[in-house]
Amino acid sequence: MIDTLLKSLRTALWFMFLTFPILAVRIDSLKNAVTVRWPAVIILGAVIFLISVLWHTAGLVKRSWFFRFDGFKQFIQRLPDQDALSPFMIRTTLGAAAVFMISLPFFASSYQTNVMINALLYVMLGLGLNIVVGLAGLLDLGYVAFYAVGAYLYALLNLHLGIGFWIALPMGAALAAFFGILLGIPVLRLKGDYLAIVTLGFGEIIRLILENWDRVFKGPSGISHISRPSLFGIGIMESSVHHAIIYMYYIVVVLVLSTFFFVSRLKHSRIGRALLALKEDEIACQAMGIDKMKTKLTAFALGATWAGMAGVIFAAKTTFINPASFTFMESAIILSIVVIGGMGSIPGVVLGAFFLVLLPEYFRELGDYRMLVFGGAMILVMVFKPRGLLENTKPTVTYVSQQTGPDTP
Amino acid sequence: MNPILNVRQLTMDFGGIRALARLDLTVNHGEIAALIGPNGAGKTTFFNCVTGLYVPTSGDVFIHATPEKSVRINGMKPHRVTRAGLSRTFQNIRLFKEMTALENVMIGRHCRTHAGIFGAFFRNRATRDEEQRIIHDSYRLLEIVGLEDQVNFRALNLPYGDQRKLEIARALAAEPRLLLLDEPAAGMNSQETRDLTSLILKIRDEFNIAILLIEHDMKLVMTLSERIFVMDYGRKIAEGTPEDIRTNPDVIRAYLGEDSHA
Numbered sequence: 001m002i003d004t005l006l007k008s009l010r011t012a013l014w015f016m017f018l019t020f021p022i023l024a025v026r027i028d029s030l031k032n033a034v035t036v037r038w039p040a041v042i043i044l045g046a047v048i049f050l051i052s053v054l055w056h057t058a059g060l061v062k063r064s065w066f067f068r069f070d071g072f073k074q075f076i077q078r079l080p081d082q083d084a085l086s087p088f089m090i091r092t093t094l095g096a097a098a099v100f101m102i103s104l105p106f107f108a109s110s111y112q113t114n115v116m117i118n119a120l121l122y123v124m125l126g127l128g129l130n131i132v133v134g135l136a137g138l139l140d141l142g143y144v145a146f147y148a149v150g151a152y153l154y155a156l157l158n159l160h161l162g163i164g165f166w167i168a169l170p171m172g173a174a175l176a177a178f179f180g181i182l183l184g185i186p187v188l189r190l191k192g193d194y195l196a197i198v199t200l201g202f203g204e205i206i207r208l209i210l211e212n213w214d215r216v217f218k219g220p221s222g223i224s225h226i227s228r229p230s231l232f233g234i235g236i237m238e239s240s241v242h243h244a245i246i247y248m249y250y251i252v253v254v255l256v257l258s259t260f261f262f263v264s265r266l267k268h269s270r271i272g273r274a275l276l277a278l279k280e281d282e283i284a285c286q287a288m289g290i291d292k293m294k295t296k297l298t299a300f301a302l303g304a305t306w307a308g309m310a311g312v313i314f315a316a317k318t319t320f321i322n323p324a325s326f327t328f329m330e331s332a333i334i335l336s337i338v339v340i341g342g343m344g345s346i347p348g349v350v351l352g353a354f355f356l357v358l359l360p361e362y363f364r365e366l367g368d369y370r371m372l373v374f375g376g377a378m379i380l381v382m383v384f385k386p387r388g389l390l391e392n393t394k395p396t397v398t399y400v401s402q403q404t405g406p407d408t409p
Numbered sequence: 410m411n412p413i414l415n416v417r418q419l420t421m422d423f424g425g426i427r428a429l430a431r432l433d434l435t436v437n438h439g440e441i442a443a444l445i446g447p448n449g450a451g452k453t454t455f456f457n458c459v460t461g462l463y464v465p466t467s468g469d470v471f472i473h474a475t476p477e478k479s480v481r482i483n484g485m486k487p488h489r490v491t492r493a494g495l496s497r498t499f500q501n502i503r504l505f506k507e508m509t510a511l512e513n514v515m516i517g518r519h520c521r522t523h524a525g526i527f528g529a530f531f532r533n534r535a536t537r538d539e540e541q542r543i544i545h546d547s548y549r550l551l552e553i554v555g556l557e558d559q560v561n562f563r564a565l566n567l568p569y570g571d572q573r574k575l576e577i578a579r580a581l582a583a584e585p586r587l588l589l590l591d592e593p594a595a596g597m598n599s600q601e602t603r604d605l606t607s608l609i610l611k612i613r614d615e616f617n618i619a620i621l622l623i624e625h626d627m628k629l630v631m632t633l634s635e636r637i638f639v640m641d642y643g644r645k646i647a648e649g650t651p652e653d654i655r656t657n658p659d660v661i662r663a664y665l666g667e668d669s670h671a
Contacts, residue, residue, distance in 0.1 A: 262530050269529030270522055270540070277505050277516045284503035287460060289491035289520025289583050298526065395509045399548055399560045 008052035015048040016041050101253055105246040113249050115361050117317060120252045121310050123353040126337035127256075127263045127346065128306030133335065134344035134392070135272060136299035137279025139196040141331050142183070142203025146176040146304035148210060148326035150311020155223040155321050156216075165229035165316045169309055176308020177301040184300035188293050191282070203331055210323040222322025226315050248317050255313065259306055264346050266302070268396045275299055276344070276396070340381050342388025351389050355381075411438040411476050413587050413619045414459070414495070419468035419483075421451075421458050421643075428454040430643040431468070436587060441613055441620045443630045445654075446640035447663060452623045453500055455640070456589055460497050461487035474586065492520045494586035498576040498593060500623070506565040510556055510575050513564055514547035517582025550578040553615065554608060570601040574608065581616065588612070590622040594629050602629055609633055631655070639663065 024041045027034050105113050125147060132140045150172035157163040157171070187198050210217045217223075228244045229251060266272045274295050277285045286292050315321050333356060341352025359377060363370045381389060414436040421429040428451045436442050444452050457463045459470055461482065470483040472493050482490050496517075505513050522543055528536030551557050554574040559567060564575060573593055580588055593609070594602045606629055613620055624630050630637065631651045639647040639654060641663040647654060654660055 265532060266526075266529050269532075269536070270519065270524040270543070271526060271529045273512060273516055274519055276508065276512075277519075280505040280507060281503050283462065283487075284499065284505065285516070286487035287462070287491060287497055287499075287503075288517050288579065289488045289496070290516070291486070291488045302526070395512055395561065395563075397509075397511060397515065397544060399511050399544065 004053060004056040007056065008049050011052045012045045012049040016045045019044060105249050110242050110245050113245050115358070117245070117249050117252050118361075119354055119357040120249075120256045121314060121317075122334065122337060122357045123256050123350050124252075124259050124306055124310045124313075125334045126341065126349040126353045127259050128303050128310070129334050130303075130338050130341075130344065130346065130349045131263065131266065131275070131306075132299050132303035133338050134342075134349070135267060135275040135279065136296065138296065138299060139192065140199045140300075140303070141196050141328070141335065142199035142201070142206070143303070143307060143334055144326045144328070144330040145183075145203040145206035146179055146307035147311040147314070147330065148206055148323075149176045149179050149304075150308035151315040151321050151325070152210065152217060152223075152311075153308070154312040154315045155226050158226050158315075159223055162227075164227060165312065169312050172308040172312035173305045174308070176304040176311070179308075180300040180302075180304030181297050183304075184297040188296055200328070200331075203326075203328060207323050207326050210326070217323075220322060220324070222320060222324075224320040226319045226321070228319060229316050248313075252313060255309065260346065260350070263306075267344075267346065271295075271298065273396060279344075336378065340378065340388060342390045342392050345388060345390050345392035348388050348390035348392065355389065411473065412436065413438045413440075413473050414621070415469075415471040415473065415479070416459065417469045417471075419455070419458060419470065420466045421454055421463060422466045428643050429458065429465070432640075432643075432645050434638055434645065434648075436619050436621050438586075438619055439613065439617055440635050441609065441622070441633050442636045442638065443634035444621060444623045444638045444640060445625070445627075445630055446646075450640040450663075451643040452640055453591060454643075456497060456591055456623065458483070459490075460495060460589065461485050461490040472587070488520060491583050491585075494584070495589065496580040496583040496585035497589035498573070498580050498591055500591040500595065502572050502576055504564040504572055504576055504579070507563060509561050509563055510551060510567065510578075511544070511547055511560045513575055513579050514550050514582045515543050517550075517579040518543045518546060520583055547578075547582060550581055551575075553581075553611070554578045570597050570604075573597070573605070577608070577612070581612065585618060587619045587621060590620065590624075592623055592625065594624055594626045602626060605629070606632055 020041065023044060024037050025034060026037055104116055108116070125143070129140065129143050132138050132143070153172045153175050154163075154165070154168040157168055183199065183202050187195055190198055211220055213219075229248065231247065267276075274285070274290045275298075277288070277290060278292065278295050278299075282292060285295075314325070318325075337352040337356050338349055339352075340355060341350070342348030355377075360370055360374045363373050366373055385391070412435045414434070416432060416434040419429055419432040419434075420427065432455065434444075434455075444455065446452055454463065458465045459482070461484075464484045468483065469481060471479045472482050472490075472495055473479045474494050480493050482493055482495070485493070505516060508516070522539055524536045524539050527533075528539075548557065548560060551560055554577055556567075556571060556574055556578065559571060564572060567575060577588075577590065577593065580590075590609070594605055597605060609620060609622070610633070612618070622630075622633070634651060637647075637649065637651055637654045638645055639657070639660045646659045646663055647657045649657070
């Protein structure tokens with residue numbers, strides 16, 4: 001017990017010491033004085049001390065009686081495994097989620113609906129990047145470039161030719177896929193860190209072009225007055241912003257569902273298997289007759305397709321875009337969604353997107369501490385579930401004997 | 410005798426180092442041949458050149474898909490070499506570790522199947538049928554190597570000997586006419602090696618293919634091979650039946666050192 005207390009005391013002192021410069025020292029520029037906020041340091045120390053004591057005693061408890069019984073242990077261990085949940089539970093959860101998603105605009109405010117649109121947009125981006133990073137194992141840090149391609153395509157077509165959302169959507173997807181291949185060709189030989197750096201550069205190049213080629217892309221001031229989606233060619237949605245948001249919301253829901261559908265089908269297909277194999281061992285993959293180049297380009301193009309569509313939606317949703325929306329930070333967030341959700345795991349990515357988009361949104365009340373809490377939450381996830389919230393454990397195919405068909409989920 | 414693999418004057422340089430020097434080698438249809446030699450003799454380099462992982466400096470590699478038709482495969486991309494009828498295993502096992510045994514073998518079927526993006530998204534009838542066939546063919550291969558009970562196990566959870574067998578099954582899934590095995594018995598105990606010996610014979614008879622293996626286990630080499638090639642310092646120093654090789658003075662010198670007079 002004394003041991004625990006001493007250890008906790010040490011932890012607390014360390015924390016106080018390390019956070020001292022940012023937490024306690026305050027520079028008052030008006031009075032030209034430096035004040036030290038001792039109470040804050042003491043409170044922090046006390047909190048850390050308490051947490052540490054609890055932590056260690058919890059460790060003792062874990063070894064004693066409470067966590068002994070196997071049911072609980074097994075439950076924790078099998079949590080990421082979808083088999084642990086009964087089909088009834090899965091169906092109930094999915095049903096509840098569906099009802100919630102469909103009815104959301106009826107009880108939520110425009111603000112809430114907008115937040116949800118944003119979250120769904122990131123689900124789409126996450127699922128797209130998941131093809132590249134999660135399935136094919138190609139670390140792409142410039143994913144936001146394809147998002148920008150889609151957004152600017154729609155903005156420019158709308159500005160100059162008055163082309164509507166529904167025509168721009170497939171065009172954005174196609175152009176982004178083309179850019180995916182364009183990026184893919186020079187990086188075919190690269191992998192890992194090197195690939196990450198080149199894709200990072202690619203993302204920055206696209207952003208800098210948008211920022212500096214004023215005549216075409218309008219520079220940092222961006223493009224405004226982009227049309228919202230129309231309904232069967234009628235622009236009735238222009239009348240009320242609230243209705244426009246609700247309409248947008250349902251469009252996004254449908255597109256996210258179709259993304260979900262297509263991406264999970266891709267994963268359980270011959271091409272999907274080739275992508276997964278490419279991630280595990282490139283040389284073995286080639287020796288087994290898989291065309292490395294074609295497979296990599298397929299991954300880049302498919303991943304970019306969804307980013308392009310998300311870009312078109314983004315432009316239509318905000319009706320204003322500028323290069324500031326397509327910074328490296330966006331790529332980093334999308335990548336975090338994939339990593340925190342669980343690389344390659346489709347439900348994981350959905351969960352990761354909600355986690356990463358909604359959490360900072362609802363922590364706005366915390367003000368300046370919002371990002372601190374957000375960062376803390378990310379660290380906790382990575383410490384306790386290093387392979388993501390919903391780890392990708394299920395094989396793509398399970399063989400069941402005495403059965404004519406395979407069990408493909 | 411129909412040759413299936415025909416290698417002429419194959420040379421491979423790494424900078425100033427000549428790893429393979431004008432190597433000639435022929436493997437006939439339905440034959441089990443072995444490539445032996447001390448460590449560093451260039452055996453694995455030879456495999457890598459033939460399978461397209463390295464582009465040889467000079468020389469020719471021909472594969473005879475049918476007696477009349479031959480394809481020159483040096484400089485070809487590895488996946489095209491595999492499609493041309495040559496597949497291999499690796500010295501340091503290169504399975505897709507996170508995937509199940511079945512999935513590993515299914516990857517091997519990749520180059521003999523066709524479903525593309527469209528099929529993946531829309532799962533039309535042809536795609537579904539093909540997927541069924543892939544699963545059944547793969548399962549059958551796992552039965553042949555004796556891994557049918559581990560079909561849904563992840564590769565990394567299999568014991569070492571089974572991983573070797575799984576690699577062989579995966580290579581067979583690509584329907585090779587010549588199977589290249591790089592030290593298939595490495596790290597196996599004597600019982601596992603005996604099992605492997607009978608497995609290799611079974612594969613040759615069942616699939617009617619040729620097998621070329623690199624191996625250090627002389628007992629296995631002598632029992633299995635009909636012909637043996639011996640390499641040292643990138644050159645072929647001997648070729649013949651196990652009996653010839655056992656008594657060949659050059660071979661003995663290469664293995665035991667210059668000074669010994671056996």
